[in-house]
Each structure stands twice: as C-alpha cells, then as structure tokens.
Amino acid sequence: MLLTILGCSGSLPGPDAPASGYLVEADGFSLAVDFGSGVLAALQAHRDPFSLGAVLFSHLHPDHCGDFTGLTVLRRYHPDPPYDPTERKLPVHGPSESPDRFARAYAESAEELARTDLGDVFEFHALPEGTVHIGPFEVTAARVAHPCEAYGFRIATPDASLVYTGDSGPCEALHELADGVDVLLSEATWQHREDRPADLHLSGRQAGRLAADAGVGELLLTHVAPWTDPEVVLAEAREQFTGPVELARRGKSYRIG
Template identity: 40%
Template structure:
C-alpha cells in the first residue's frame, strides 16, 4: 500500500496548494480519498483521470469533495470515457457536487455507493471500514487495510473514543488537525488541534501520526511543536504533498 498526499489544507487551498486529497495505491489499483478543492490538477500530475478506480469521500464539506466535479468531467468528456466511477460516501454527501453539472454524459459518470457506520466494504484490494465520528455534518472516518498494512483516516472529526478504535494499531493515522494548540470554543469537539490529534494517535498505538487539514497561513512548524508536547520531537509529521510513500511493510 502506497500513499500520495495531494493536498492537506483545511477550509480553502493556500496559494500553490490543495485541500484534502490522498491517493492510495496497491497492485495497480488507485483509490482517491477526499478530492477537495484544487486536488484534481495535482492528481493529474500523477495519473490520468481515467486511471482512478474508486473514490472515498468522508463527508460533504466542499474542501473534501468539490473536485469530484472536474474529475468526472475529465473522465466523461475524454475521447474514450471510462466506466462510471464508484464513489463511496455517506448518504447525500456528494449530492450537491453531482448536481453542479447538467451535461448528460457527466451525470452518468459516477456510481454512488452509500457508506454507513460500521459496515465494511471491499474496494479493489482494500478492506474499508467506516466509523461515524463527531463533526458538524455526518462524517465517516475510514480504516483501510490490505494484506500487509493499515491506514486510518479521520476525515474531519473531534477527538473521540471511536476515532481511537478506528486507528487502533494502524500503521498510519492520517488525522485532521485544523488548529495547532487548541480548538476555539465554537468548534470544540467537532475538530482536532495538533495536540488532540497527537493524543488520539498515542492512545490508538498508531505506528505513525500524520497531521492534515492545516489552516492556511499558520506556520506548519507550530503544528509539529504542539504535537511534540504530547509525543516528543518527531512523534508526528505533516501531510506534505510529494512522491508516493509506503505504509507499513
């Protein structure tokens, strides 16, 4: 299993960056997780749109799914359109994005499959287990495993025992950490700070904890410093766009 971080900004993409977007690969199968704002150009620098085999969306906020729309255009309007793209998402999460386009060929370019809390599904070589986690809208974190390794991804979520269980002994916990030190009162319980994210990874016994959904304009070093108050220096890393990296063995 290999992970390519396409973007890790929260809310909106900073200049030259993208919001949440992650490409998971094994044996030639490509699973795109959360195609948020500005993810598609970064994806296309890596693979052709037709090479994506399936998509998983954690929740319906546009910084996690807006670029599903241009991805479907890139597929449906190509010279040789591929089959409809399976899109796994919570009920109704991608309805608004799919409704953006009235072009008939694009309307049929996706096959939506509803993900529900606790109901595992097989997606290519991956076992995907969704878990409902606290956020402002229904949000499903996912535990994705193959024969050798496990990735846990929180989507956007506040700290919660269900998140710890989702990430239990995972090789990598990819976790939202919108704020470095503390979550403002109005968002408390619905989002994580870097401190809380590090605490969740430590409690879960995750092999690595990777912080993502970082607020544009905040110095990334602040997130690492905040996480280090829990785990020590080097105990967390940032979701930085770059080449594919292996997860586990």
C-alpha cells in the same frame, strides 16, 4: 500500500496548496480519498485520472469534494478516453446525499438538474458504518464528530493499515479506528486552545494524544489551515506522541507496511 498526498490544506486551498485529497494504492488499484479544490490538477501530475479504481469521500464540505465536478467534465467530455466511461462507471463511495449534492453542484440550471444524476459515468454507493471492500482494500467507516454526515476511515490490506480521520473533533470512534494502526493520517487544523468549538476539528496536541493513546506506528499531520502555523501544530503533536511525526507534504508518497 502507497499513500500519496495530493492536497493537504485545511478548510480551503492555500497558496499553491490544494485542499484535501489523497491517493492510496495497492496491487495496481488506485483509490482517491477526498477530492478537494485543486486535487484534480495534482492527480494529473501523478496518475491518469482514468486509472482511478474508486473514489471515497469522508464528507461533503467543499474543501473535501470541490473538484469532483471537474472529474465529471473529464469523464463526460474527454475526446479520446482510454475506455468508455459510460460502460466502465467509476465507483464513488460517500455520504448518503452524495448523488444529489454532486448533481446540484454540476448542473447549470434546474432544467439540467432534472435531466442528470451523474449516473451515466459514476456508480454511487452510500457508506455504511462498518466494513466494505473496495478493490484490494478493506475499508472500515465510522461516523465522527463534525457538523454534517462525516466519516473517518481505516483502510487496510493484509500487510498494511492506514487510518484517516477526515474532519473531526475528538471522539471515541477515532480511537477505535486508530487502535494499533501503522499510519495515522490525522487532521490538525488549528493550534490548541481550550475554547475551540467542540465537535469540529483537532489541534496538533489532540492529534498527538490520539496517536499516543491508540499506539499507532507513525503520525502524519494534515488539513492544517492556511492561517495556522504548521510548525506549531507539529510541536504540539510531538509533545504528546513520542513516535515518528511529520507534516504531510503535497506530492510526497509514503510506503506503508
């Protein structure tokens, strides 16, 4: 399995830093996980967007899905696509409101919204809590602690496993997903303080504690907000977890398994 960081800025894009977006590849199949602001440009620097096999959304806050409208434009209006996007629709797995939310974000008017559901170029699938198969991946989704329908994912092949927290405060679902995983890709939005709002985000300390309790092989910290010092959350995580820890870097690829 190969993980490529397309974007890892938390809550909004930063200077020359796309928001959340990741590319997970195995056996020639490419799965985009989240598609925040700036991710479409970053994807084009690594892969032809038409080569995507599927898109998987953890939740529908703009920093995780804002560039999906651009992907719609590409699939609808590219003058010379490598295949007919209306005959080979791109599977999109996400929260139950995804088709309506994305249609509303794309439509220029109420009249256009009445005429389009984006089903001409996408095939939408509402995420269940549990396991689905997407290409070569076994994807286990679990609801996590965030103020909307939000999921964390365990993405596995027979030889490798990756857990992505999405956006979440500490919760039991994350511990169950992360148990013994090879790589934990965990949000670490802010520095630790006891008065942080509950059920929203993780600090570096909480991400490190999660990694230690779950016995993961490696911890990658992502979704660090532009106003947060990444070295502080990295130090917090290392105080809690003695295994390998690093900050996710835009454009870097990690081989798993």
